[in-house]
Amino acid sequence: MSKSKISEEVYDRYLDATVALFMEHYAAALTDSIDAEISDTQNLAFPEELDHRCKRLIRKEAAKQTGKAIMKATKRLLQSVAIFCISVLAVSSLLFLTVKAFRNEVVEFYISHGDGFWFISSNQQYKESTDLHAITFNRDDPLQGLIPTDFHLTAISNTNGRRITAIYENAAGESIRFLAFPSTTTLRIDSEDADYSKETTIMGYNGVITAKGSTTMMAWYDTEANMTYTIWASHMAENKVLAIAEQLIQNMSK
Known part of the structure; x- marks a missing residue:
């Protein structure tokens, strides 16, 4: 074919x-x-x-x-x-759930700023709060020997070894206030209309400094003890408040 x-x-x-x-x-x-x-x-x-x-x-x-x-x-x-x-x-x-060191750095602590406030807090989901009795400082007079001699302790509150507040005043009506508590709650610091407000490092600890009017405030977070500390001082320069905080940290580390 x-x-x-x-x-x-x-x-x-x-x-x-x-x-x-x-x-x-x-x-x-x-x-x-x-x-x-x-x-x-x-x-x-x-x-x-x-x-x-x-x-x-x-x-x-x-x-x-x-x-x-x-x-x-x-x-x-x-x-x-x-x-x-x-x-x-x-x-x-x-690893995220089991490595303690990693959790402490990433999950448990933060400082943030928003809406005119600083926030210092930690997530207590993975770590028990620290008892104040385990912290080395004078719970009856926390700032004894650390502040000018004309200031005297006028009030102190120790809540079941969990939270301590101490207030010092002088004859001129100026005051210094100290607060220490486990970081189970968020510390809120008013920074609205502040003269200045910034993050800082105090003896290796992360914290904030805020100056507003005649008051200077410092707050820092102790990662080892899981504690937050604050100092308010009226009519006192930042460097003097910082010196009080540094001496307090040195005393607690002894």
């Missing part, structure tokens, strides 16, 4: 059908086993166009199988990566 006697479309359909029919025999003929069975391989021949189309179909099938293999390998790789990521997240979460 020649291509001139039938239309090109019919010829192509006929040729495709022929390719499908002889495909299996053609593939077998290319193997070593068929070569061994055929005594005269010179007589084994296929039409050139049929040979071309068969090779094209073989390449197409090989590409299809290769694509499937690549997809399977990619799927296995993605599954392995997903398992690895989940494992890393699980281990990280476990």
